[in-house]
Amino acid sequence: MEITTIVLEGEITHEDNMGNRGVLGKEEVQCITTGRGIEHSEFNRGKEPLRFYQIWISPYKNNLEPAYSKKKFEPSGWKNRLLPLASGQGFEDALKINADVTIYRASLEKENKLHFNSKEGRFVFIYISNGELSVNGQSLRQGDQARFDEEETIHLETATSAELVLIDIPVNQVNI
Numbered sequence: 185m186e187i188t189t190i191v192l193e194g195e196i197t198h199e200d201n202m203g204n205r206g207v208l209g210k211e212e213v214q215c216i217t218t219g220r221g222i223e224h225s226e227f228n229r230g231k232e233p234l235r236f237y238q239i240w241i242s243p244y245k246n247n248l249e250p251a252y253s254k255k256k257f258e259p260s261g262w263k264n265r266l267l268p269l270a271s272g273q274g275f276e277d278a279l280k281i282n283a284d285v286t287i288y289r290a291s292l293e294k295e296n297k298l299h300f301n302s303k304e305g306r307f308v309f310i311y312i313s314n315g316e317l318s319v320n321g322q323s324l325r326q327g328d329q330a331r332f333d334e335e336e337t338i339h340l341e342t343a344t345s346a347e348l349v350l351i352d353i354p355v356n357q358v359n360i
Contacts, residue, residue, distance in 0.1 A: 315346030
C-alpha cells in the first residue's frame with residue numbers, strides 16, 4: 185500500500201521498524217510505501233485534538249521496497265490553488281508515491297474559484313476539511329465528500345472560505 189497522512193490539526197507520532205521516528209505536525213505530510221512489509225504505529229501523544237486524513241492507495245506494482253518520506257508544506261503554497269502533496273505523476277515538489285495518483289490540498293479564501301480539469305478514465309474525490317464550498321453547483325460543508333467519475337471539469341467556488349483535499353486517481357483503481 186501507499187499510505188499518505190496529512191495532518192490538519194494537532195500532531196501524530198510515527199514509529200516504524202525501519203528506524204523512522206518522529207512527530208508529524210500541522211501542515212506536514214508523510215508517505216509510507218508498505219511494499220514487502222513494514223511495521224509501523226501512530227499515536228496522538230500531543231495535547232491538542234488531532235485531525236488528519238490518512239489515504240491508502242494500491243501501488244502500481246507489488247513487491248516494492250518499503251519506504252518512508254515526510255515533508256512540511258507552507259500554507260501559502262495551497263492558498264487559492266491546488267497544491268500537489270503526494271504524487272506518482274511527476275510533480276516536482278510533491279512527495280513521491282508508487283501509483284498513478286495525485287493528492288492535492290487547497291484553501292480558498294472568500295469568493296474564490298478553482299477549476300480542476302480531469303482526464304478521461306479518472307475518478308476525483310473531494311473532501312471538505314473546513315468551511316463551505318460549491319462543487320459544480322452542489323453546496324458542501326466540512327465533513328462532506330464529492331465523487332466524480334469521468335467529469336471533464338470540476339468547478340470549486342466559495343462565498344466564505346473553505347479547505348479541501350482533492351484526490352485524482354484512475355477509475356480502475358477505485359474500489360468503493
